[in-house]
Amino acid sequence: MTLITIVPIRASNPTELxxxxSSHxxxxxxxxxxxxxxxxxxxxVSVKIQPVEMPANMIYFPxxxxxxxxxxxxxxxxHAIYNKEFHxxxxxxxxxxxTDFKNEGTEEPHFRSIHSFxxxxxxxxxxxxxxxxxxxYPDFSVQGFYFKDGHWKSxxxxxxxVIYNRIHSRRTEYGKEYQQFRQSLADLRIPxxxxxxxxxxxxHEHLIHENHLHSYIPETNxxxxxxxxxxVQKYETVFIKPVHGSQGRNIYKLAKDGNNTLLQSSVTTISGSKEIVLPIDKLYQHLKPLLNNRIYIIQQGIPLLTYQSRGMDYRVLCHKNYQNSWNVTSVVARISAEEEFVSNIARGGEVMxxxxxxxxxxxxxxxxxxxSKIKELAIETALIIDRxxxxxxxxxxxxxGIDMCHKPWLIEVNSKPSKNFEDGQMKLRPSAKAIIQFCTKLALDSGLRMEDS
Structure with a gap:
């Protein structure tokens, strides 16, 4: 594999490819x-090679x-690879x-939460x-946007x-149009x-069947x-989370208070409140309209270490590298906002x-x-999810999360983690660098497997 530079040149004969x-x-x-x-x-494209005295790793294209x-x-x-067998x-x-974004035609697009990324x-x-x-994806093979001179151009x-999936919407991924797009990628053999x-x-189902991880996973159903x-009978604190939720939305926290339950919501509920106390026997009926027949999980609440009385957990970013091995590229502590029980940055949390x-x-x-223990647990989790x-x-x-006895607990796994929580002080963050390496690996592997045509 050689890193080369392609330079455009003017040519007098536009029909000769x-x-x-360089001789090198x-x-x-x-x-x-x-x-x-x-x-x-x-x-x-079939072309003729014209040897020219020029810088070693440079190629001129008309x-x-x-x-x-x-x-x-x-x-x-x-990157350039020469396939000698198929020439x-x-x-x-x-x-x-x-990704999914509004394309207004003449206006420069905005890629929502991943625009700067x-x-x-x-x-x-x-x-x-x-x-x-x-x-x-509806414009695949018709229109894309590349960055030049400070703007995204069509x-x-x-x-x-290779394609990196940053679709924002789960509903979009289940849609017929997106499934047709996925089939076209399979037909074209584009990873x-x-x-x-x-x-x-x-x-949860992927992880719970790994015996060595049992003790790190809160009871979930x-x-x-x-x-x-x-x-509610078994645990002092219980969480109810949407199966397909993200960014800390629509999560409910239950905490026992004698014969009553303190119900907290990560969003303002239909009653206009984020917090309410009600008898335990009324709990199910009160939750019914809030959950709106959507599928939720119920999970054991773990008393976690806090930071200045605010909720705290740790987001570990894991990426595959050139060798197809998992590495930790970033660890940050996420601190919940005041009066919030979720630490998501989208809900006002901060990182340190x-x-x-x-x-x-x-x-x-x-x-x-x-x-170090957190990193080891994250890598083991990534290996299982990947497999x-x-x-x-x-x-x-x-x-x-880390409990009061300093034991780590697996809280959640995200396949499309936010790009907004790292410190952003480096010109190219480790997570972005890792994505580039893995994309390059997949692309070069695909290029080496190209069949004679």
Missing amino acids: FVHI LINQWQLETRDIRISIGKKM EFLFQHFSLPIQHYKF YLFFGPVIGLV CEELHHGIADNGGFLYVFS AELPFPD IFNDRFLSKWEV IYTKDHLAAF TPIHALKEIMDISEAKQLI KSPGITGELGIDI
């Missing part, structure tokens, strides 16, 4: 003929050749990020070698070598990760009237380094050991 390649690259790849096929973004590949005319830094050069990766990815991919564009762009949202019950009665959050509770040495989930998993956000 050629590239200028011709010798390195042992190109024995002057006719070769070039593959970029799932498209292959401007009209960019049109054959549906690429904007500009400089590109690409073609693969340049890439071309990475597509699929898309720009960060663009710069990282351009520096590392590759080309990123963002698209909405163009008809090549099929990507996509992370394939879809994970449900809380699905994650599908919400029913009988399970509600059993959990784990050491800073723990140093008031324990000494630095113990805090470091505890953070048991269909599709390609390359990124997970794993939420872990």
Whole structure:
């Protein structure tokens, strides 16, 4: 694999398909003929090689050749692989990020909560070698947006070598149109990760059957009237969470208060309150309209360490690397907002380094050991979810709480973790760098497997 730069040049004859390649690259790849096929973004074009004295790892493309590949005319830094058996050069990766956003036609698009992250990815991919564009799945193969001169510009762009899924809506992923898009990717043999949202019950079922993880998982079941009665009797605190929920929305916390129950909601309820006290025997009927026939889980509440009397847990980002192994790329402590029992940033929570959050509770040495345990538990969780989930998993956000005895508990696993909670002080965050590496690995693996055509 060689990192090369493609430079556009003017050509007098727009019908002759050629590239200028340095003698250095011709010798390195042992190109024995002057006719070769070039593959970029799932498209292959036959060209003639014209050796030219030029910088070693540079290739000149005539401007009209960019049109054959549906690429904007500009400089590109690409990884190059020569397939000697089928005699073609693969340049890439071309990475597509699929998400859902409003496309107003003439206006520059806004990619909602991941807008700045898309720009960060663009710069990282351009520096590392590759080309990123963002698209909405209904416009696949018709229109995408690439970043240039500080703006997202529209163009008809090549099929990507790999797609990173950042669809915001679970409902969208279940829709017929999106399923047709997924089938088209399968037909084109374009890999996509992370394939879809994970449900809380699905994650629980994957993990609970691993005996060595039993003691780290709060007791959990599908919400029913009988399970509600059993959990309220058994535990001082109980949580009721939507199976398909995210960002801390529509979560209910129950805390026993003698013969009554304190019901707290992460959002204002239909009664206009986030908190209410009611008799335990009235609990189910009160919850019924709030849950609105949607599927919920009911979960044992764990008394977790707090930070200045505010709720606290830890978000661990795990990513696959070039070697297809899981690594921890980030750990932050998430502190709930005042009067909130969920720590999600979307609900007003804040982040800080784990050491800073723990140093008031324990000494630095113990805090470091505890953070190591959190990382080990997150990696083990990622390995299991990856093994048991269909599709390609390359990124997970794993939420872990620490109880009063300093024992870690698995709270939640997210296949599309927020991009807004890291400190943002680095030009390219470790999580973005990891995504670029995994996209590049998937794309290059795909390029090496291309069949003769």
